[in-house]
Amino acid sequence: MKYVIILVDGMADYKVESLGMKTPLEIANIPTITLLAQKGEIGMVQTIPEGMSPGSDIANLSVMGFDPNIYHKGRSPLEAASMGVDLSETDVTFRCNLVTLKGDGPYASKTIIDHSAGDITTEEAKTLIEYLGKSFETKDIKYYPGVSYRHLILWKNGPFDYDLTPPHDVLGQKIEPYLPKGPYRDVILDMMEKSYELLKDHPVNLERINRGLNPANSTWIWGEGKKPSLASFKDKYGVDGSVISAVDLIQGIGILAGLTPIKVEGATGTIHTNFDGKAQAAIDALKAGDDFIYIHLEAPDECGHQGDLEGKIKSIELIDEKVVSPVYESLKSLGEPFKILILPDHRTPVSLRTHTSDPVPYVLFDSQKIISNKNQKFTEDSGTESGNFFESGVSLADYFFKK
Incomplete structure (x- = not known):
């Protein structure tokens, strides 16, 4: 079984008046993600624990299966791990x-x-x-x-x-x-x-x-x-793999959890990032034997912080076209079962230009449990209406990796 999580940072949003009271996710043309929603499971997940700030550090720890209430020791030491900075317990x-x-x-x-x-x-x-x-x-x-x-x-x-x-x-x-x-x-x-x-x-x-x-x-x-300590993915879920991100924070979490960081030339964390290169790096790693890939894409979050509505919609569409589609097609060609989980870590509404703690939508496609629902879409409303709800990112991760 191959496992791929595609984390689209800040993708979820609120309804925007200029979009006819729709969200960027509802407006975006995302045929491959829509296909996965029609053949898979959609729902909502509370990635931010109650009382914690809606940061990408907390949310991504949660999505990776690490309870932030236990493992979160601050954002910057996670980034330090990616940068190769050795920390003592008192630093x-x-x-x-x-x-x-x-x-x-x-x-x-x-x-x-x-x-x-x-x-x-x-x-x-x-x-x-x-x-x-x-x-x-x-x-x-x-x-x-x-x-x-x-x-x-x-x-x-x-x-x-x-x-x-x-x-x-x-x-x-x-x-x-x-x-x-x-x-x-x-x-x-x-x-x-x-x-x-x-x-x-x-x-x-x-x-x-x-x-x-x-x-x-x-x-x-x-x-x-301060310096954190995480269990390895191998010990936690029985998988080895890699993390692909332009952001030191995400690479650092992956490194501390035993994942191999893959550097992609031209990966900037913006809408101008090398989407093609990220997808190809994931495909190459899967073909080389990785069980698990965590692909993090920052662009929608950055557009949200800039209040760039058009850019946010465009970045979501680019991710569908240049990352989700080729990775999905490659997984189909490998000839073994696979799961894909696509979700944001938090919302970054263009109207607020900052993160919120609201639940976010997810889509989970399992090649061994294909569902047929031609009317199903991947949106905030659809996720809510599905009735599927995970109280934490950790519980969703446990469900995703369940054999």
Whole structure:
């Protein structure tokens, strides 16, 4: 049996007035996903446990079968695992976004307008993070460049008592109420404030401004955490496999769970990512003997954060055409039973530009249990109307991998 989970980040949404009170998922032309829904099972799943924030870290842990109430120790240490950063039990890590702030006056009075600094390139970002490292690094504090706007700070034997806010939760707002809080806030806030002075006139940003792009004129530090410990997929579900994602967070979860990370050239985590390359990497791994592939696609989430309705619909359609369809056709050609599970980790409504904790739809296709329902679709409403509901991502994962 082959198992494939296709995680379409932030795909689910709310009804949009300009779409005739439909969601992007209802509008998108997704023939292959629709076919799988007509031949498989649809339903809803509560990926975010009650009382926990609707982050991709918590949601993807849940979908992979790890109860976040037990295994979640923070977002950034999961990213550190992907970046090859070794952590001790007393180290503290932070996610360090490159963001765009706007406004005159003191730092606290500025408004955050872009959590991704215009989807800054990895090359540009590396230059800026290394530049900041020269100013802020000590024997205990280190900066590690990541992918695009997503980076890491390690504080060896650091304190662990903060109240830090994800930047994508406060887009379009003045930052003062959302700046770091807690007894050890001063070091974090000082690095953020000084980063603005160092970055606002940096040549990389002046060039971006000349090209009409958002500058990466500040860091935003959040997502603190400590080293986690996960069981392997082999021990948990009896499968070996790989994880494919442009995002360090997802690769890190996979690595900690014993999956092999597959790097795909041109994988950016945006609508301009190498969808074809991701699909081919999955197909190659399945043909080479992998039992399980976890394919993570970030584009709809990024479009949701940007409030880009057209882009969100287009990204869902591209994923159906360039990822779901070829992977499905390849699985059929292998000549052995297979299951495909397609779902978002959370909703990222374009109207809110941030994540929500609502249940999300799933479709599960089992080549050994083909159903025929020509009227069935993969939408938020259809999932709800099906009557199928999983109270957690963990229970859905257990069901999916059940022999």
